[in-house]
Amino acid sequence: MTPTLVRQHLPHAGPSSRADRGARARDWAEIQERMLVPLYEAVYERLEVGGRTRLLGLGCGSGLALLMAASRGAAVTGVDSSSPERLALARERLLPRDRDTGPGAGIRIVSGSPRDTVAQGVPAYDLVTAFEPIGCVAGDSEGLGSLLAEAAPLAGRGAPVVLVGWGPPERCSTSAVLRVATKLADPLRGAASWRAARRDDLEDVAQRAGLRPDGSGRVSCPFGYADVDSAVRGLLSTGLFDAAAAATDQAQVDKEVAEALHPHLRRDGTVWMPNVFRYLIARTP
Numbered sequence: 001m002t003p004t005l006v007r008q009h010l011p012h013a014g015p016s017s018r019a020d021r022g023a024r025a026r027d028w029a030e031i032q033e034r035m036l037v038p039l040y041e042a043v044y045e046r047l048e049v050g051g052r053t054r055l056l057g058l059g060c061g062s063g064l065a066l067l068m069a070a071s072r073g074a075a076v077t078g079v080d081s082s083s084p085e086r087l088a089l090a091r092e093r094l095l096p097r098d099r100d101t102g103p104g105a106g107i108r109i110v111s112g113s114p115r116d117t118v119a120q121g122v123p124a125y126d127l128v129t130a131f132e133p134i135g136c137v138a139g140d141s142e143g144l145g146s147l148l149a150e151a152a153p154l155a156g157r158g159a160p161v162v163l164v165g166w167g168p169p170e171r172c173s174t175s176a177v178l179r180v181a182t183k184l185a186d187p188l189r190g191a192a193s194w195r196a197a198r199r200d201d202l203e204d205v206a207q208r209a210g211l212r213p214d215g216s217g218r219v220s221c222p223f224g225y226a227d228v229d230s231a232v233r234g235l236l237s238t239g240l241f242d243a244a245a246a247a248t249d250q251a252q253v254d255k256e257v258a259e260a261l262h263p264h265l266r267r268d269g270t271v272w273m274p275n276v277f278r279y280l281i282a283r284t285p
Contacts, residue, residue, distance in 0.1 A: 024237045025085035029062040031225070031234035036131060036164075039219045039277050040065045043162055046217065047127060047281070049074050056117060056125040056154065058147055059132045063090030063109065070094065075106035077117050077125070082239075087111055114151035124156040128284075133277055135165040135201050136178050137240065148209035152284045159284045161211055163202045167218060167276035174223055174273045177235065177260040184244035184253060202280035211282035218278050225271040232257050 049055065051073035057066050060078030069076050078094075080087050087109060094107045110117045128151050134141040148161060155161070169175040203213045225231035232254055235241065245253045264273045 021083070021085045025062065025083060025089055027233045027237035028086060029064070029089050031230055032237050033062055033064045035223050035234075036133075036221055036277065037064070037068070038221050039164065039279060040068050040131065042217060042219045043129070043279055044069060044072060047160055047162075049127065053127055054123060054125045055127045055129065056114065056151060058114065058128065058130040058151060060087075060090060060109070061132075062086040063093050065129065065131050066090065066107070067093055070107055077108040077110065079110045079112060079114055079117050081112055084111065114147065114154055118154065124159070125154055126156050126159045128152070128155050128159065128161040130162065131164050133164045133166050134205070135198070136175065137182065141201065141205050145205050145208040148205070148211065152210060155284045157284060160214070161206070161282045161284060163205060163280045163282065165202050165278050165280075167278050171274075171276040173264060174235075174275050176263075177257060177273070178240060180253075180256045180260050181241045181244045184256065185247050202278065206280060206282040210285055212285070213280060214283045215281040216278060218276050221275050221277050223271075223273040223275060227269050228258050228261055228265065228271060231261050231271040
């Protein structure tokens, strides 16, 4: 299994830097994004991603999953509308100055929606991935169904579409830390805002998007950090704590997240949280 413990990170200027979108995007790329590497590897291995694969990555962020697929020879297109800062990092990672040759050939990074990836002469995709996990906050799957419905017609008939969700709370140590976000964002409804992942979450989203479920799997993805500060920065870079920071203040969020991490602090100062994620393979009509 690919290790996910982050042992090095660039220094930042403290709590104020966490409100800086560029700094947060770097925290995501340098600390948090790699936590799902075992999941990416498992999916690509199962679907035999390689030189004949044309992949569309939805919500591609700073592009690590795309980079891994491209290293297998796949032609990859990433699309994202949520963070221009993460997308800029994806372009730095994946697109060399000469895009016609070298490792960047066959790679596209697009800001916008799946329809914005359509280009004349470009064949249909044969794999669509949506690697951002759902199932930790009430309503976090609402936008995914429409995104998948828009992307499905761009893929060939029967093409696999991969969705990802958090595993059951008892197998996800990080779920207790994520509860801090809902508690601070709305103290009166905090418990209601938290919703444990359900067995059929991914199947429900796939079916609403007109996709046919066709297999699933579970992958261990421990979250490992060099220290508590690195863990706080990594978790805050996900965006899951933004509403909490807006409802209280950043210092309060930092403090409570750090306190929630204490049970996962090891003697050497590192933070280790075992988690399990589930993926679903669905098929286009």
